[in-house]
Amino acid sequence: MRQEAGLALSLRHLLILLTAIGLLPLALLGGWSIHGAARYLEQEQERLMIGHARALSSAVDAELDGTVAALSGIAKSPALAGGDMRAFYETARRLARPDWLGVVLTDADGNPIFRTMAPFGAPAARIADPDSLHQAREQRRPIAGRVARGQGGRAAVPVRIPVNGPDGQPWVLTAAVQPDRFLDVIARQKVPPDSVIGVLDSGGNMVARSRDQERTVAGSPSASLAALMRSAGPESVGPTTALEGDRLISAYTTSPRYGWVVAVGAPGAGFGVGLFQRYAVYLAGALVSLGACFALASWLSNRIVRRIRSVQAGAAALGSGDSVRVAPSRIKEIRQMGMALEAAAAQRAAHEDERSRLLGAREEALDAARQAARAKDDFLAMLGHELRNPLSPIQTSLDLMDLRDEPGSQRERAIMRRQVSHLRRLVDDLLDVSRIASGKLAVDPRPLNLADTVRHAVAARAGEPVTLEAPPEVWIDGDETRLSQVLGNLLSNAARFGSSATSVVLDVVDGQARIKVADNGAGMAPDLLARVFEPFYQAPQPLARRTGGLGLGLAIVREIVTLHGGRVAAFSDGPGAGSRFEVLLPLGAAVASAAPDSAPGADAARSILLVDDNEDAASATALLLRHLGHSVRVAHSAAAARALAQEAPAAVAILDIGLPDMDGYALAGALREDMRRRARRDAARGPQMDAAADGGAGALRLVALTGYGQQSDVARALAAGFDVHLTKPATLEALRRALAAAPG
Structure with missing residues (x-):
């Protein structure tokens, strides 16, 4: 430019x-x-300090007046007028204030008659401050004497009043007041921490001081304060140096009644108002x-x-983004800014080109990440399918052996069943944590009696030391399958970590349903407790990995509970002290229990078409179903299945999805279509077959038995016409429920 x-x-x-x-x-x-x-401000500060000193002096006078009044009250005792000195001794001792060392009565010659600090009749002690005693006797008015230390080393101030003895002699009644009484007066004034307040008796000795009371009591003030008081009269302000060496501005005033002095010292900077x-x-x-x-x-x-x-x-x-033009200027800095703006405009164009290139690269990276995520999901789905397929014949064989009740292999079957359940749980956890990571884990909340769900989950842990406390009904809006998974994971966690006594308690607290699962197992240290719900996190274990697992169960528990609008927390008193998990869920409205549908028994004989390309799985499942009393025909391909269905219709078709020539979804549709065509042919042969033509297509019950177990697989199976979707390895109870609604 x-x-x-x-x-x-x-x-x-x-x-x-x-x-x-x-x-x-x-x-x-x-x-x-x-x-x-x-x-x-200097003048105002002096005025304020004098006012403060006068106020403190008035407070000290009031304290001395109070002591004089108390002595006057004691002197009114009839025992004094009647000459009963022992009774008067007891009265004085009883009425003496707590902050007095004692009460002393002296006769007209100044000799002690008694001292309440000693037993009555004890030998006379030396009189402290005889000058004030003589002054009180001669002037016949209250006198505040000088502070002094007695024979016991304790400091006291004699406050004296004249009294009349039994025969009218001029006696003196004295209260030995502790200096701390006047220190309390100072404390009530809320002295700033950097100020110094001192109370001096008529002789100029220190009675009370806001700093270092014990060391300074009965001592002299600083030399500078003493010089100020000697030179300036009964009241003044001036610079002084404290006993500790601090430079102060001090104001003092002298009480006209008792002759005591109150001095107030503050730093030269004033009180902040200036x-x-x-x-x-x-x-x-x-x-x-x-x-x-x-x-x-x-x-x-x-x-x-x-x-x-x-x-x-x-x-x-x-x-x-417009062109930049700055008007000429004689000011150097503005001219430089104009040149900088033009240079920035040129750089902006270059940056826009670079940004466009980076955005393109970012979109490519995002596409690659999405493809990787899809590949990961596809891999996990295939992994689940491939792992479930070999588990299915193993579990089916175990169910068959249990039905045969072969006692010789009972222990081995129990071991194998535990390991099969463990493998299935690992596969389910892997797939669930993948859904959590991609935000695809969902729940289907419906009115649910949580008490029934808890009872079923505990009943499924047969053989484990689990106790249950639950009311008949606790209604929530929840997904029964997912909440059963929560309880199963918590109970499995307790069993894996050595619990010999696990308790499950269901109750209602603060408008929420609460499930407590407590065990007496290994417990958790605080660092583990803080991370126990993190995916894949596990406590440090030896190479043997006695507890096993992938560290996913509790992470899945937290996600399912969160999807229900609840929360879960873990508690433990430390290693070896067991653990406790609490699940809180919002309550829902109760619904009337529906009457159970009438259906034939689960084990009523059925004609079943079983289709699975895994020959071991097909053979084991067929043996199990035949043992239950069903008629079973087996096919290993879709074509063979359709041929068998043409020969003799079946009541139930149990289909694998991943077949070699046609997937199970297409086979389900083909079987239903074949059944409709056969029904129409039968209807064409005679009027008596019309009913079959109308309803025959609905007589076949389709059950998907597959290793694909994601939510999308279940939805796709139901959309394809399947009545039930079972994920391998299916339990015996699941098979029975799937066959229960089929016509006999």
């Missing part, structure tokens, strides 16, 4: 000039204001100065603003 030649003025220089114009009168006004404010007022005065001057600066500098600011607006227009053009 072409710029005007000539002198270029620096924006900094312009701003300095503008600031100098405004700050010169501001600095003069500020200096004058601060000086005046400082003097005003700083605020100083800034307030300074701010007022600054505002006046700024007003003058605005008038003087307006023409400079207008010049700068016009050039800045030109730069703003160039920046807006840069943002919108």
